[in-house]
Amino acid sequence: MEALKQGADALFILLGGIMVLAMHAGFAFLELGTVRKKNQVNALVKILVDFSVSTVVYFVVGYSVAYGTTFFVGAEQLAAKNGYDLVKFFFLLTFAAAIPAIISGGIAERAKFWPQLIATAVIVGFVYPFFEGIAWNQHFGVQAWIKAVTGDEFHDFAGSVVVHAMGGWIALPAVVLLGARYNRYRKDGQVSAHPPSSIPFLALGSWILIVGWFGFNVMSAQTLDKISGLVAVNSLMAMVGGTLVALVLGKNDPGFVHNGPLAGLVAVCAGSDLMHPFGALIVGAVAGGLFVVMFTLTQNKWKIDDVLGVWPLHGICGAWGGIAAGIFGTHTLGGLGGVNFTAQLMGTALGVSWALLGGLLVYGILKISLGLKLSPEEEYDGADLTVHKISATPDREVSW
Amino acid sequence: MEALKQGADALFILLRGIMVLAMHAGFAFLELGTVRKKNQINSKILKGRSWKH
Numbered sequence: 001m002e003a004l005k006q007g008a009d010a011l012f013i014l015l016g017g018i019m020v021l022a023m024h025a026g027f028a029f030l031e032l033g034t035v036r037k038k039n040q041v042n043a044l045v046k047i048l049v050d051f052s053v054s055t056v057v058y059f060v061v062g063y064s065v066a067y068g069t070t071f072f073v074g075a076e077q078l079a080a081k082n083g084y085d086l087v088k089f090f091f092l093l094t095f096a097a098a099i100p101a102i103i104s105g106g107i108a109e110r111a112k113f114w115p116q117l118i119a120t121a122v123i124v125g126f127v128y129p130f131f132e133g134i135a136w137n138q139h140f141g142v143q144a145w146i147k148a149v150t151g152d153e154f155h156d157f158a159g160s161v162v163v164h165a166m167g168g169w170i171a172l173p174a175v176v177l178l179g180a181r182y183n184r185y186r187k188d189g190q191v192s193a194h195p196p197s198s199i200p201f202l203a204l205g206s207w208i209l210i211v212g213w214f215g216f217n218v219m220s221a222q223t224l225d226k227i228s229g230l231v232a233v234n235s236l237m238a239m240v241g242g243t244l245v246a247l248v249l250g251k252n253d254p255g256f257v258h259n260g261p262l263a264g265l266v267a268v269c270a271g272s273d274l275m276h277p278f279g280a281l282i283v284g285a286v287a288g289g290l291f292v293v294m295f296t297l298t299q300n301k302w303k304i305d306d307v308l309g310v311w312p313l314h315g316i317c318g319a320w321g322g323i324a325a326g327i328f329g330t331h332t333l334g335g336l337g338g339v340n341f342t343a344q345l346m347g348t349a350l351g352v353s354w355a356l357l358g359g360l361l362v363y364g365i366l367k368i369s370l371g372l373k374l375s376p377e378e379e380y381d382g383a384d385l386t387v388h389k390i391s392a393t394p395d396r397e398v399s400w
Numbered sequence: 401m402e403a404l405k406q407g408a409d410a411l412f413i414l415l416r417g418i419m420v421l422a423m424h425a426g427f428a429f430l431e432l433g434t435v436r437k438k439n440q441i442n443s444k445i446l447k448g449r450s451w452k453h
């Protein structure tokens with residue numbers, strides 16, 4: 001019987017890992033569709049290579065920063081309990097690797113390739129797992145302190161703050177330090193068009209992310225006996241809430257319509273195991289609206305050239321999700337309780353501050369030492385030709 | 401034991417839900433591939449008043 005439970009638990013978290021692994025294809029296609037044609041290849045290569053660097057770094061360093069266990073033991077020991085601990089690493093790695101995938105969308109079309117890989121290694125090896133350990137593994141007594149002050153721990157079930165806000169708020173200093181794409185903001189004050197290369201690919205990326213997200217959230221329970229259909233339905237509600245509000249506020253623009261569900265899903269992660277489905281619908285709806293408004297402000301008013309809008313999407317909606325768990329997770333609003341607003345606010349503020357600090361340091365040092373940006377000529381030729389020496393559809397550009 | 405069975409049942413029906421959700425992407429792309437190009441997306445965005453300007 002015990003063997004069946006162990007096997008089922010290993011399979012459960014493995015399915016989660018596979019689904020979030022698939023989400024990385026979603027990140028790749030969302031970015032490919034949103035950037036201009038001359039940067040499509042770069043988007044694909046970046047996501048796969050970032051994932052690979054993340055795996056090595058998280059296996060060797062990051063996982064032990066967060067959980068204190070290392071893999072420098074015999075395979076016999078690692079394979080115990082059907083290898084559950086190894087698959088759990090796989091699952092959590094796919095979360096960690098989401099951080100560079102998020103940042104990638106913000107700095108797209110003009111960032112140098114190799115400095116970004118260094119940033120990935122430092123972020124996944126230290127910046128991310130440091131806060132992961134605080135939020136999810138009781139490090140430094142921060143959770144105990146929050147509990148002593150407010151009565152409850154900071155609750156982040158599937159990572160609205162630990163993963164998404166972390167990625168979004170690291171991306172903000174990265175995007176600002178990098179600077180806008182060439183001629184994005186013209187001298188006469190106008191914003192010049194840098195239109196997406198492919199709405200179908202953008203939509204495909206969004207769909208892959210949506211489907212995989214059910215693994216991201218539900219399998220965060222980590223063992224089969226703790227699975228909760230509430231998590232699944234809350235995710236669903238937040239997803240459609242985000243879609244519908246983004247549809248209306250975004251005036252039926254397909255970019256907004258396909259980022260709306262992602263905004264809702266980012267926000268629902270933290271409280272998806274506590275909220276009532278109607279609460280989740282509202283949380284997702286608010287996130288969809290936040291995304292449309294904040295994306296427009298950052299791009300057009302503040303002139304921060306965050307290409308995929310990863311700061312509004314993951315940073316703002318992630319922080320909203322962390323706080324929303326403390327509102328809609330309470331008994332008063334039909335939730336399961338065990339959370340409070342102050343604890344959520346404290347945990348979220350802590351995560352955001354750490355991400356900002358980490359992002360500033362990592363990208364600040366890289367900017368001074370190696371430089372972050374392609375030269376204007378390289379950017380004009382496109383990252384595809386500059387970095388990879390080939391375009392997305394070579395036969396159309398060469399006549400032989 | 402009961403908890404394991406409950407969990408397994410919930411997982412089973414969840415996987416069904418996830419697979420059929422993925423089918424909706426299939427519906428979208430089947431239609432996108434079948435229609436003429438001018439109906440693939442709302443033509444308004446081609447005129448440039450949109451998400452990425």
